[in-house]
Amino acid sequence: MNWKSRAAELAEDITHPTSRWRQAVTDTPRHLFVPRWWWAEESGGQEMVVGDGPSREERWLRVAYANRTWVTSIDGQHADHAPDDARTAGRPTSSSTLPGLVVAMFRHARIAPGMEVLDLATGSGYSAALLCHRLGDQHVTTVDVDPYLTQAAAARLADAGHRPDVHTVDATARLPGTWDRIVAMVSVSAVPAAWLAALRPGGRMVFTITGTGMVIGADRTDDGGAVGRVEPYHAGFMGVRHDGTGTYPPGLIEQMPQALTGEGEQVTTGRYPVFDPDCAWELNTQLYLAYGPTDYRYTEEGGRRVLVLVRPDGSWARAEEDDDQPGPTVHQSGPRRLWDGVERLRHFYNTRGYWGPPTLPVRIDPDGTCRITWGPREVVIPQATDYPTN
Structure with a gap:
């Protein structure tokens, strides 16, 4: 060879x-x-x-x-062990x-x-x-x-x-x-x-x-x-796993299925198109810095694009858009209006032409608490309570 x-x-x-x-x-x-x-x-x-x-x-x-x-x-099924005609759909695990x-x-x-x-x-x-x-x-x-x-x-x-x-x-x-x-x-x-x-x-x-x-x-x-x-x-990598089963525990979206189909407390027409977070590194990062960890699911099929966002506090948003649609239909619920936050961030970028400094200072305490200086704010990523320290 x-x-x-x-x-x-x-x-x-x-x-x-x-x-x-x-x-x-x-x-x-x-x-x-x-x-x-x-x-x-x-x-x-x-x-x-x-x-x-x-x-x-x-x-x-x-x-x-x-x-x-x-x-x-995928979901713990390694390609090495799969039959030649195997087909699957799920979450990549390695x-x-x-x-x-x-x-x-x-x-x-x-x-x-x-x-x-x-x-x-x-x-x-x-x-x-x-x-x-x-x-x-x-x-x-x-x-x-x-x-x-x-x-x-x-x-x-x-x-x-x-x-x-x-x-x-x-x-x-x-x-x-x-x-x-x-x-x-x-x-x-x-x-x-x-x-x-x-x-x-x-x-x-x-x-x-x-x-x-x-x-x-x-x-x-x-x-x-x-x-x-x-x-x-x-860059982005798969999330860390804590055991060798080859699978991840259910994510926020699986725990909150209403985000996938529910009407929500508010239905509006969005200003900006639906985006794929996996292809929008900077926007995804700014969303995290502004609102904390957010689970998401993006699908695209037959000219239809759907993005679902879910936060641990119960906030969720679902934006749905077809090729011939002037703006996405947005369903939102919970203590925060996540899609409104996304649109504020996108408006900031469109009017300023940049997200902010290309680098941000970071300080990590010995216990793992990570502090990121983001403009006038300090974004704190707490030490995870389920991480053993010894």
Whole structure:
């Protein structure tokens, strides 16, 4: 199999010629880490179908060396275990992250030779392979909560010639060591105190906040906390899981089904069109900073677009729009009018032409409380009570 030329093309696509990560991307056989995957590209609808690499080698190479994320598990059903004709629809629970994002997270972590690095959320094992190439296996640890993922990744890393430390643990609980750098390829709703405890003096961690596009880089301080900033870069990862079942607990929308079909307390016509939060990083982040965690669900089919927003306080909004509609029909209920807030944010951007400063200062207390300075406000992301601290 001629994978080296494909890997070289990928490296040229996602790295600068002077990048210290270019050779790692060039020399790493990503196809070994994505032998099977779920995708919608060949299903023609909302369902995902299994793609099998070895059965169609040319397609396997095209997929593996594309700068794309490939879903490998849906609601705990890993593509490795699915029949060839399997179809499913559900929530992705594991993936092989697009290589460009992996390299970007490493770049924000400011990794240098001789450092010991924790790759937090093993996934397919590809990110750990890049670290091993750059630093040496003995400097790399990778952890995941899913025992199948760590087992499969360890085997595939060995096939690629690497043997880092691989552990099956809850990434928000006590971690098996301390490191100079922690890079989280999974998002969290609050910073686990365990990460700070595992970060060596002078160390740095890079992570994302669930439900936003915020990438935060923070350096450990003498008091056991960290200081840093929201980086001028946007990214999103799947939310952290606390057990190896391969599934997530029901989200806010599942707990509040009236948001999907209910009339609501107020029905209006919106000013701005329905948007896909997964493609609107900055708006999604501003919504989080203004109103806190917001669960969402976006669907698009046959020219009809629907966005549902739900907050923990019981507020919800549903905006529905067809191609020939002058504005979306908006249903809202609860203590806050979420869609009104979205429209205020969009109006601010349209009239000012910018969201605000490209970076925001961040301070993290030793207990994991994260404080983001957003203009005159301090947005506090509390320590999650269900995160063990030892």
